[in-house]
Amino acid sequence: MSVDAGQAALHAEWTKFRTVAGPAWLLAGVIALTVPVGAAADSAAQCSSAACGIDPAKVSFTGVYLGQAVVAVAGVLAIGNEYSTGMVTLSLTAMPRRLTWLFAKAAVLTGPVLIAAVLAVAGSALAGRLILPGHGFTPAHRYASLTAAADYRAALGAALYLTLIALLSLGAAAAVRDSAAAIGLVLGVLYLFPLAAAVISNVPISRHLQQIGPLPAGLDAQATTGLQNMPLTPWQGLGVVALWAAGALLVGALLLKFQRCVTSGRG
Amino acid sequence: MTVERESFWCLVHAEWTKLRTVPGWVLAVLVTIVAIPAFAFLAADVSGGCTQSSGGHATACPAPLTGPGGEPVSDAFYFAHQAVTGNGTITAQVTSLTGQVPAVPAGEVADGPGGQPWFKAGIIVKENTSQGSAYAAMMVTGAHGVRMQWDYVNDTPGLAGNVSAAAPRWLRLVRDGDTISGYDSADGTHWTLVGTAALPRLTSIVQAGLFAAAPSGGDSTTDTGVFRHVGLSWPATGWTGINVGGTGPNGVPLPGSLRQNAGTITVTGSGDISPAVGNTGSVDSLQRALTGTFFGLIPLIVVAAMFITAEYRRGLIRVSLTAAPRRGRLLAAKAVAIGAAGFAAGLVAATLALALGTPALRQSGIPLWPASLPTEARMVVGTGALLAVAAVLALAIGTIVRRSAPAIAAVIVVIFVPYLLALGPLQGANGEAPLWPLQITPAAALSVQQAIPEFSQVIAVYRPNAGFYPLAPWAGLAVECAWAAGALALAYYLLRRRDA
Numbered sequence: 001m002s003v004d005a006g007q008a009a010l011h012a013e014w015t016k017f018r019t020v021a022g023p024a025w026l027l028a029g030v031i032a033l034t035v036p037v038g039a040a041a042d043s044a045a046q047c048s049s050a051a052c053g054i055d056p057a058k059v060s061f062t063g064v065y066l067g068q069a070v071v072a073v074a075g076v077l078a079i080g081n082e083y084s085t086g087m088v089t090l091s092l093t094a095m096p097r098r099l100t101w102l103f104a105k106a107a108v109l110t111g112p113v114l115i116a117a118v119l120a121v122a123g124s125a126l127a128g129r130l131i132l133p134g135h136g137f138t139p140a141h142r143y144a145s146l147t148a149a150a151d152y153r154a155a156l157g158a159a160l161y162l163t164l165i166a167l168l169s170l171g172a173a174a175a176v177r178d179s180a181a182a183i184g185l186v187l188g189v190l191y192l193f194p195l196a197a198a199v200i201s202n203v204p205i206s207r208h209l210q211q212i213g214p215l216p217a218g219l220d221a222q223a224t225t226g227l228q229n230m231p232l233t234p235w236q237g238l239g240v241v242a243l244w245a246a247g248a249l250l251v252g253a254l255l256l257k258f259q260r261c262v263t264s265g266r267g
Numbered sequence: 268m269t270v271e272r273e274s275f276w277c278l279v280h281a282e283w284t285k286l287r288t289v290p291g292w293v294l295a296v297l298v299t300i301v302a303i304p305a306f307a308f309l310a311a312d313v314s315g316g317c318t319q320s321s322g323g324h325a326t327a328c329p330a331p332l333t334g335p336g337g338e339p340v341s342d343a344f345y346f347a348h349q350a351v352t353g354n355g356t357i358t359a360q361v362t363s364l365t366g367q368v369p370a371v372p373a374g375e376v377a378d379g380p381g382g383q384p385w386f387k388a389g390i391i392v393k394e395n396t397s398q399g400s401a402y403a404a405m406m407v408t409g410a411h412g413v414r415m416q417w418d419y420v421n422d423t424p425g426l427a428g429n430v431s432a433a434a435p436r437w438l439r440l441v442r443d444g445d446t447i448s449g450y451d452s453a454d455g456t457h458w459t460l461v462g463t464a465a466l467p468r469l470t471s472i473v474q475a476g477l478f479a480a481a482p483s484g485g486d487s488t489t490d491t492g493v494f495r496h497v498g499l500s501w502p503a504t505g506w507t508g509i510n511v512g513g514t515g516p517n518g519v520p521l522p523g524s525l526r527q528n529a530g531t532i533t534v535t536g537s538g539d540i541s542p543a544v545g546n547t548g549s550v551d552s553l554q555r556a557l558t559g560t561f562f563g564l565i566p567l568i569v570v571a572a573m574f575i576t577a578e579y580r581r582g583l584i585r586v587s588l589t590a591a592p593r594r595g596r597l598l599a600a601k602a603v604a605i606g607a608a609g610f611a612a613g614l615v616a617a618t619l620a621l622a623l624g625t626p627a628l629r630q631s632g633i634p635l636w637p638a639s640l641p642t643e644a645r646m647v648v649g650t651g652a653l654l655a656v657a658a659v660l661a662l663a664i665g666t667i668v669r670r671s672a673p674a675i676a677a678v679i680v681v682i683f684v685p686y687l688l689a690l691g692p693l694q695g696a697n698g699e700a701p702l703w704p705l706q707i708t709p710a711a712a713l714s715v716q717q718a719i720p721e722f723s724q725v726i727a728v729y730r731p732n733a734g735f736y737p738l739a740p741w742a743g744l745a746v747e748c749a750w751a752a753g754a755l756a757l758a759y760y761l762l763r764r765r766d767a
Contacts, residue, residue: 044701065687069680073672080672084580180576180671181291184569187676191683192562198690198732199558200309201551201633 009095009104017108022081026074027116030162031123034067038124039131047136047143056137057154057224060128064158064222067120068165068215071113072186075169078109079252080179098256102174106249109166117162125155150224157221157238164238164245165190168214171248175255189244190215207231214244278591278600286574286604295566296612299654302566303616306559307624331634332543334419335401335468339543339550339634341482342398342419343512345523345536346391348476351501357475358439359390360455361407362432363493366481367535384410385726388479388492388534390438392447394468398512403447403464404478404540405438407492413438414724415449417464420542422724425451425461435495445469455496475499476506479523479536482726489522491535512538541725543634551633552734553643553718556624557650560716563616564657564682571605571661572674579669594762598666602659602755609658613651621647636719645740649715652744656751657682660709663754667761681750685710689731702737709750711736714743 017023041062047054079102082088095101137143168189173182193213200206210216210231220230220237227233232240286292334340366386389406403417405425413425413436430436437452445467450458477497481490508525523536543550578584591597621643628635638646657678665674685704705711714736721729729735736743 062688065684066680069676069684073676076672084671180569180573180675183672183675184565184679187679187683188562188565191679191687192565194687194690195561195683196306196309196558199555201555201631 005095005097005100006104009097009100010107012095013101013104013108017078017112022077023074023112026070026077027112029070030067030074030113030116031120033070034061034063034120035123035127037063037066039127042128042131042135045132045135045137047141050141052136052141053226054137055223055225056128056132056143057125057151057222058219059132060124061121061154061158061222063120063124064162064218067117068162068190069187071117071162071166072169072190073183074113075109075166076173076179076182076186078105078166078170079173080177080182083173083177084179099253102249102253102256106167106170109170110163113166114159114163117159120162121155121159124158125151148224153234154222154224157218157234160238161218161221161241164241165214165218167245168241168248171245171250171252174252175248189213194219212240214241217241275596275600278596279603281590282574282597282600282604283607286570286608292570292573295570296608298566299563299612300616300619302562303557303559303613303650304619304623306562307556307620308627309558332399333634334399334542335466336418336420337637338420339636340399340419341539341541341543342400343510343521343538344478344480344540345508345521345525345534345538346393346396346474346476346478346511347506347508347525347532347534348393348396348474349499349504349506350472351475351499352472353501354442354444355475355500356439356441356498357390357392357500358437358496358498359477359494360435360437360496361389361430361492362435362495364388364407364409364430364490366409366490367488368483369487384408385539385724386481386490387414387540388477388490388536390440390476391478392440392442392469392473392475394466394470394473396474396509396511401466401468402540403440403449403466405440405449405451405461406478407436407438409490411724413451413461415462415464416540416724417447417462418466419540420720420722421462421464422722423449423462425449425459426453437496440475442469442473442475475501477532477534478540479534480539481537482539482541483537487522487537489535489537491533494532494534495530497532506532508534510536539725542722544636544719544722544725544727550719551628551631551635553621553625553628553635553638553646554716554734555628556620557617557646557716559616559620560613560650560653560713561683561686563612564654565679567609567612567654567658568661568678568682569671569675571609571658572665572678573671574601574605575662575665576669576671576674580671595759598662598755598759598762602662605658605662606655610651610655613654614647616654617647617650638718642718646716646718649712649740649744653712653715653747656712656744656747657709660747660751660754663751663758666758667754682709686713686731702731705731705743706737707746709747711738711743712747714738715740 038060041059045054045059082091091101092098169186172186176182193209194216197206197209217232217237217240220232221234223230331339332342366383386409387406389404391402391404393402394400401418405415407430408414412427415423415425437455439450441448445465447464447466449461451461452458477494479490479492481488510521510523514520521537526533578587587597661678664677668674685708688704689700689702691700717736717740719734721735
């Protein structure tokens with residue numbers, strides 16, 4: 001791929017992205033859903049003793065449970081819309097290198113999603129910082145300041161998690177070429193692992209499910225307390241999510257490259 | 268042709284034809300039907316839960332102790348008993364009930380008041396002295412007044428208020444054939460019937476006497492009941508004290524004693540006489556066999572939303588509305604078609620899941636709580652209804668937003684996230700996740716799959732991951748129906764108001 005072609009692809013995709021209303025609304029929705037849910041969880045939490053064992057970061061970032069669904073919709077639609085409108089034919093006629101097209105889309109999606117994720121996470125962290133000390137999360141209960149290095153690491157983990165989920169969704173949509181099937185697939189992968197882990201009584205299998213599922217692994221990246229009891233360390237957790245995103249993009253790229261008819265998507 | 272066009276059922280038939288002629292949609296509904304029974308095996312720990320415990324060392328699964336109804340029970344208490352023949356009456360006055368709770372080691376958190384509200388001592392008539400046999404008992408409790416309990420699962424309140432020397436409680440059990448009636452009295456003169464137990468397993472000779480039981484997490488907690496004016500209508504043969512249950516979970520003999528002194532009998536005991544529910548690993552719920560419902564919901568929701576959004580995308584909606592100009596009827600016909608598909612899929616899938624999952628759960632080593640036929644029927648029909656209503660909700664949301672991905676995401680989120688939040692990440696004042704997400708969202712409908720009743724007389728962990736839901740089965744389904752009805756109403760309003 002020449003530098004020019006890559007730049008042109010990026011520019012074209014960026015123009016598409018910024019000139020339709022959908023993505024902006026969705027990214028605003030990420031913030032609008034994540035922050036209030038986190039604030040509500042902060043208000044409901046109560047730490048009555050030094051042994052209450054509640055992770056303030058996990059409480060603050062409860063909204064990520066919902067916010068990631070909006071991120072997933074944004075990721076799926078970034079490519080699903082092309083298939084459902086038939087635009088994909090035009091795009092690939094103008095840009096015959098399919099992988100350039102896919103990676104330009106991924107690049108154009110990453111920036112705005114990362115910004116929205118950082119805003120959502122920062123808002124959640126700020127809400128936690130304001131609300132939690134009034135609910136027993138005080139130095140007396142061994143919660144130093146909520147601004148320790150671990151808290152910043154947890155916030156970074158939450159923001160990167162949301163961004164990786166967008167890329168996972170983009171890859172899934174490229175692979176199945178159908179928005180509806182892709183969103184079902186992505187949300188199934190996200191939500192079914194922790195559900196299965198919770199109801200399975202076999203402890204080793206349950207722990208493995210928590211290690212390989214992107215949502216439980218991503219939650220490990222957002223933790224600040226009880227790290228030694230987690231199935232994964234925070235960075236390992238983020239690594240698992242990154243592997244999921246990379247895997248989805250790889251499968252999407254391979255299918256896109258080797259399938260013959262781009263318009264056969266059921267859309 | 269005009270007549271046909273006007274008939275609602277022709278419209279339903281047309282929508283049904285649309286549904287069943289799209290291969291991908293049929294495939295997705297089939298995935299729903301297959302996924303639910305497939306995951307019945309996942310939830311069942313076929314490797315044997317108890318052989319995996321205690322740090323990798325294989326421990327044999329203890330044979331589950333079952334009561335007269337086949338349900339897993341706890342039956343350990345101190346029993347001052349004598350054999351009695353035929354009909355008769357036992358009466359006693361209880362003047363005190365005190366607990367002896369071991370001190371909590373420094374640094375550890377006491378597990379609440381340690382089950383003290385359900386400390387119990389009183390009179391009992393029992394089939395024999397072996398664990399799990401039939402019984403009926405009148406007792407005073409730590410904080411729940413006088414109770415009559417029989418055959419482990421039954422509990423009826425009598426006089427309220429705690430027992431003391433100033434406020435003694437008189438208890439009486441009357442045996443008449445297979446029937447035992449319990450009475451209580453504050454003064455020993457005026458008696459009130461508390462309950463009547465039918466115990467068909469009783470033989471002519473039964474054991475009657477006094478008992479004490481102190482439910483708690485540890486073995487060393489005991490409680491002591493002080494009895495006076497103990498009277499038998501049968502010929503008295505003297506009291507024998509034994510520990511029913513013998514040893515605790517660690518093989519240590521359970522504490523307990525019988526002391527007789529000038530008209531006063533003092534009985535000290537530990538353990539509990541109760542259904543074995545709620546504590547991790549003690550009993551399994553048949554609801555586990557339906558865990559796959561979550562897996563089955565996703566393809567069904569995808570199809571249900573696409574059932575309308577695909578029409579918008581392809582412009583087919585204009586053709587559909589030309590053929591059926593009354594838009595509400597079109598929406599209703601679609602709801603009937605997709606709801607019927609969801610109901611049928613849920614019915615088949617849940618029947619298969621229970622048929623396959625029950626033996627798998629039996630193998631897992633954890634005693635399975637027996638579900639009655641009406642309970643199983645409710646679980647199967649309820650799962651069908653849960654899926655049907657979820658499909659209608661997805662159709663309605665799809666009509667409102669007219670786009671597949673946001674509609675599907677919204678419906679999955681309102682059903683899945685509340686359940687996930689009730690499992691853990693939300694923290695309430697007591698350190699446990701609040702259960703309101705499972706009371707006000709469509710996820711409340713999962714309560715229709717509850718297989719074990721909650722027993723108010725047993726302090727235990729009644730949490731969703733153990734198969735206990737905050738709402739009654741049909742009430743939970745009603746919450747989901749309310750959501751679907753509200754979404755349908757909004758969808759109808761928007762469908763009429765907007766251009767197609």
